[in-house]
Amino acid sequence: MAKRKHPGVVLLKPIPARERVDPRTGKVKRSGATWWRARYTDPDSGTTVRKTLDRTLTTKAMREDYAVKLSERLGRRRRELEGGAVRATGTTLQEAERRFFASLVRKRPATIATYKEGTDRFLQWAKQSRVRTCDDLTRGRVVAFREWLLAEDVSPHTFNKRLRAVKRALAYWIDADLCPKLDHSDLRRVKQEQAPTELREFLRPTQVKRLLEACERHDADTFAMTRREKAGEAAKGGTPRYTAIGPFALFVLLTGCRLSEALRLEWKDVDLEAADHSGEPVGQFQIRAFESKTKKPRVVTLG
Numbered sequence: 001m002a003k004r005k006h007p008g009v010v011l012l013k014p015i016p017a018r019e020r021v022d023p024r025t026g027k028v029k030r031s032g033a034t035w036w037r038a039r040y041t042d043p044d045s046g047t048t049v050r051k052t053l054d055r056t057l058t059t060k061a062m063r064e065d066y067a068v069k070l071s072e073r074l075g076r077r078r079r080e081l082e083g084g085a086v087r088a089t090g091t092t093l094q095e096a097e098r099r100f101f102a103s104l105v106r107k108r109p110a111t112i113a114t115y116k117e118g119t120d121r122f123l124q125w126a127k128q129s130r131v132r133t134c135d136d137l138t139r140g141r142v143v144a145f146r147e148w149l150l151a152e153d154v155s156p157h158t159f160n161k162r163l164r165a166v167k168r169a170l171a172y173w174i175d176a177d178l179c180p181k182l183d184h185s186d187l188r189r190v191k192q193e194q195a196p197t198e199l200r201e202f203l204r205p206t207q208v209k210r211l212l213e214a215c216e217r218h219d220a221d222t223f224a225m226t227r228r229e230k231a232g233e234a235a236k237g238g239t240p241r242y243t244a245i246g247p248f249a250l251f252v253l254l255t256g257c258r259l260s261e262a263l264r265l266e267w268k269d270v271d272l273e274a275a276d277h278s279g280e281p282v283g284q285f286q287i288r289a290f291e292s293k294t295k296k297p298r299v300v301t302l303g
Contacts, residue, residue: 118165156195
């Protein structure tokens with residue numbers, strides 16, 4: 001028996017249309033007609049596929065040539081899968097986005113909003129480019145998205161923020177084995193724009209002094225209002241309650257903590273008996289990794 005030219009691919013002959021008479025109108029209707037089709041097993045899903053050939057393949061030689069190339073492509077894909085390649089899943093970009101945000105349970109709302117700003121634009125580009133699933137994503141298409149995003153009239157900082165958000169989502173999809181044609185090395189090739197770096201501005205001593213004096217005035221006014229209520233000079237329960245901000249402002253200024261880190265600090269993180277290198281008690285507190293913006297723990301001395 002002669003060896004088949006295109007193993008794994010069967011060319012199915014056209015099926016003529018079936019005729020039937022519409023009982024209401026008496027007209028003859030034709031339906032069910034098919035053109036030449038190729039039947040094969042998809043290497044990724046294992047399902048049987050019947051794909052209609054292009055109508056331009058009008059000769060036997062052209063159809064045989066198509067079947068041979070399809071068979072070779074399927075063979076290469078099977079060998080890739082045997083070598084450990086990621087299988088195509090057919091996951092839509094909308095479902096992939098939902099999974100990505102479901103993984104961000106410990107992220108701050110502001111961080112999630114930033115990611116959403118980027119992924120919304122990515123889905124907008126994908127709709128325009130007819131990219132529907134993660135299987136369709138390649139390095140070339142990610143580069144095309146970068147060029148599309150760059151066409152927006154925004155600052156380099158905004159562009160980089162949105163691009164970082166999309167790359168973060170793509171990295172998650174790659175780790176979840178949703179993108180068979182994309183890997184982390186492809187993402188590293190998608191570069192950000194050069195953005196001007198401004199000098200950091202620090203409060204001068206006179207500014208720090210004015211800030212602390214304003215905090216003291218705020219706290220003094222607050223406690224004066226509270227004393228008037230206790231003295232019966234104001235309606236009971238009618239005085240607004242304010243937390244004193246002077247000690248908090250001084251703490252942030254002296255330690256250099258971020259606002260979110262200072263607000264999350266608890267007494268269990270403070271050790272007032274901690275000593276320095278010479279054995280002198282100075283006290284310290286620790287910022288835990290999950291509370292830090294950089295996700296790295298650190299210890300701050302109080303001395």
